[in-house]
Amino acid sequence: MIKLLKVIDVCKRVEGHGDVKILVQNDEISLVNFEFNIYRGFENFLIGKKLLDIPKIVPRICGLCYASQAIASCKAIEDIYNIKVSEQSRLLRRILMTGELIKSHSMNFFFQTLPDLLNIFNISQKTTTVYDLINYDPQLTSNIYELIKIGNEINNLFGGRSVHLISIIPGGIIYSPSKKNISIAKKRFQNALISLEWIIEKFIELFSHQLPPKEFDPPNLIYLGLSNLRNYNRYSGSLSFKEANRNMIEFEKHKYSSYFGKEPELRGIDFYFDNKKNVIVGPLSRYNINENYGTDEIQTYFEYFDNPWKNNILFANFMRLLEMYIESFQSIQILDDHNLNIKQEIPSMNSVKKHDGIGVIEAPRGTLLHHYYVDNHNSLDRIKLFVATEFNIPLINEMITNYAKELFERKGDINLVKNNIQRIIRAFDPCISCATH
């Protein structure tokens, strides 16, 4: 007789509602799945909406990557109308994306994954409550609060509000920053750099002399992300696939459907490759695709970590810190750019130039692509949304299944399995709201 046992556990310290479902068959784990029990149906109810109305609705997919959602949406619409946004708007959008990234990455790093890191590297076993965590290192805590505040203030200053921003519209940004606000923003980003230097050095001090556990080593991967001649820039560029020791494949956004797609009634993204390697998006992909960060400190920081770190999923935590650093640095340069002061009229959008449009950017968690098809009344006829966490799900499932099987065989403790596989899930910083759009 086959003994079947289904174990379900709620994921803790993640954005949104996820479960891990473990199937135990004759005392062996046969399958582990990271699952969601809420679906919201944005792709369904956006149909029929006027194109210019869509960027007001889609940020509500996610309260962490609201700016990315709005900007990807505007870019898809600008593609349909064949409109180029002004340099000023482009720069402002990048600053808004940085504000969002700082908030999202710092909340994830501190509240969601730091307790795991302290535990994995045997530094502290006692940071499971938020009170233990904030008292662990008060200076770290205050630096994190400072970053969250900065991200929030930047979005508020240039976006009109700190979540679900108002200023992002098709055609550009409805806001031209005053000298006073530019100078406030510059001070904030300078403070962000100071806080980040402290946190990065703390991370190096705590973790760099150890090697990360092998259960966080992913199987062979294909990195997907935007490439801008290998310069770090999440706003523009062509889509790229990169495999270890192979040349990069770069392609324009409208070619994406030769590589991946999705069926409207089915969940998940299909890849049209021959091999069985998993795709990954997010900070680790950006690290593998980009070479130039515009600041020398980054290379120095990399040198503290031995090679086994560099492709371990836990390295994404360090990359999140570095990305905040890189973008704060880039934002200061943007704030000094004279193009930021040159206000141009937002182009008028009278007639559509084609019947579909694609907008793609790198959201904090990875590649985000909006593809809209328009009908004869400038309303949405069909829509496909490809969201970062969706790309990562097959890889997450493979990694947690492999590790759960091995751990259960070795220790036979299902509670340990439940706990430890969630650390792998959290290392990906999944955004379940996004994945359940």
Next chain:
Amino acid sequence: MKLKFAILSLSSCSGCISSLISLDIFPQFLERTKIIFFQFISDVKDTEDCDICLIEGCVSEEHQIPILRKIRKQAKKIYALGTCACFGGILSLSDIKVAEPISNYIEIDGIIPGCPPPMKLFGNCLIRLVENKEIELSEKNMCGICPLRGNMEINSNINISKITPNPEEIRLDEENSECFLAQGILCLGPITRDGCEHKCIKMGLPCEGCIGPVSKDFTSNIVNYLSLINLSQELKNYTGIFYRFSRPKLKG
């Protein structure tokens, strides 16, 4: 004695949670209370007895109903946090999913509305809750202190034919002195509760009503409003303007 708080999420975007963590007073909030449940930042699996529970998100799935019933027994006071929990929120646009306010299932003690709740309003509400006081919200609509108030225009002779200005025509507050309604652009300010500091209007966009109705009920507000303005046929046919953040209330 520190008050025990639980923070729960249903179907949402987590924007209210990220706004809570981003509040200037969040560190003090943590220090002055005891958080017993907050899935976004803590490992605790189950809710338990507490003084105050904030619930974010709407009810869109069957399995959320027993969660609500359970916390109602455990929490002395429950507040709906954000427009989804208060009124149903953005999922109201869906024909397939339900998007119900939590008050359809349990009695609540108050609301902190907004998509997300505006920082100042949110911070003030939170301070009052920590002090175990009732929340106070404005009873006025957006127009009373609107920056464009000088020319306020509710006039059934004007044909309202747009939900937003054309992008190239958007003017910021200081350049824009005319009420949106006078320009033939629909603004939900007259039926929307004051409390957001007119953030959209200051950016040159009309109010879309995300903070919810000035009086309790969306539907009666909207029915009254529609009798005072002259809406173009195209807008009458376009769904999801008045009921973007809440479903119409059906009677009988």
